[in-house]
Amino acid sequence: MRSAGADQDLTAAARIRDAAIRRFATQGFTASVRQIAADAEVSPGLVIHHxxxxxxxxxxxxxxxxxxxxxxxxxVLTAADPGMFLSALAAVTDYAPLAGYVVRSLVAGGDLAARFIEHMVDDVRTYLQEAEAAGTVRPSRDPEARARYLALQGLGLLLMQINLSGGVEKATDLAAVLTAVTAWTTLPALEIFTEGLLTDNTLLSGYLAHVGGNTPARTPSSDQEEQR
Amino acid sequence: MRSAGADQDLTAAARIRDAAIRRFATQGFTASVRQIAADAEVSPGLVIHHxxxxxxxxxxxxxxxxxxxxxxxxxVLTAADPGMFLSALAAVTDYAPLAGYVVRSLVAGGDLAARFIEHMVDDVRTYLQEAEAAGTVRPSRDPEARARYLALQGLGLLLMQINLSGGVEKATDLAAVLTAVTAWTTLPALEIFTEGLLTDNTLLSGYLAHVGGNTPARTPSSDQEEQR
DNA sequence: CAACACACTAAACGCGTGTTTAGTGCCGCG
DNA sequence: CGCGGCACTAAACACGCGTTTAGTGTGTTG
Structure with missing residues (x-):
């Protein structure tokens, strides 16, 4: 397998990059060049040189x-559940820094974060499409919005929980937090997903009547394509 | 009304505090003492003196x-919807820095954030209880977990969206982002809340069977107290 | 009136930062 | 062999940070 305590057999630039990813993941992007250099057993100047x-x-x-x-x-075979993917990522200790790095990126809000989220939304959308075709998931009046809603909601819940339990800190904890949150989360989520939250549809039909002729909102959607 | 371009009639310490809140809200907690002092038209030393x-x-x-x-x-009359509250807070321009400050706290994850979230969970729980008593919301097998799930999920979605649309930056934008996210969010949310997401209960019943005799998970809950 | 207390400022201190500069040794190529 | 290029280091530079120090004016109090 790749990298297993491997330190020496990598080029210095690669060692610096890996050390930086590790530091950024555990301490955020304020980690200093000197710390990264020390981790890579290299002088600070070399970091800038490369x-x-x-x-x-x-x-x-x-x-x-x-x-x-x-x-x-x-x-990992394209896991569509936003949580599952990060969790699977963090489970392999080799990849733990990756998950931490992504989490840091998400709270910092850079380019990587945007791309990651967009991919997540895409995955959720295709997953929902397939499940809908298979008959396990109900159709939506706006599948794009629903996919985005579910993805952002899941990721947000995860992030919320992560940096409430004392920051990202040690990478090994990340996996633990991820499994813990999925543990207490699955029951309410499944409840709502199968039984709903409300007893009747007055709110929904009221909202639908209210936005009747208007544009629904953002996100290019196809209004209602099937009525069934 | 309180504070309307009021600068001079406040004690210096109060001006420093307000300037700090504004800076922290717009730039995060890395805002420098010198910047805050300049905003309050005061020397950096005085900030430390006070x-x-x-x-x-x-x-x-x-x-x-x-x-x-x-x-x-x-x-604001105790609005229980996590989003609504922040939105109402940000709507009054006077309170905009407050909302920004809370958002910053939530991503930074301090004490204030934890307290804020706990209050949010409490509000959601009592709201759900009342709505359940009124018959508009279904009972849950674990009301505590459901309240926490809904609160964290809503807040997380909000945060996610906020610092994806270019950070907190200008405070006036915050209200816009909040209303925008509630705009495209309400349809999928209402759909799921009234109709559910799944077509049958195999997943839920399977999960319930699976955890059957075991402890459900975290959060002090009352197992199932009513079967109905 | 003298004396103390207090709000406040200007300047500096010490430190950590990212980056630059000058120099050293090694390695491959003509 | 000689020599250019490259990885690399040690030291320094410039800067911004939070904080400290010394000092000034002002209002209150005995």
């Missing part, structure tokens, strides 16, 4: 994490 | 925001 700037180092890290995620994703 | 330390200044801000929120809350 990457030019701390910001450019971060860009390289973003790109690398993005690649790693794409690889891991195909390995 | 508050001793930047951290203690932040504690004072936390406390003040906490108070302001409690006041605003009773004014």
């Amino acid at each position: 990457f030019g700037t701390k910001d450019r180092l971060r860009e390289v890290c973003d790109a690398h994490v993005s690649d790693q995620i794409r690889v891991a994703k195909t390995e | 508050f001793g330390t930047k951290d203690r200044l932040r504690e004072v801000c936390d406390a003040h925001v906490s108070d302001q929120i409690r006041v605003a809350k009773t004014e």
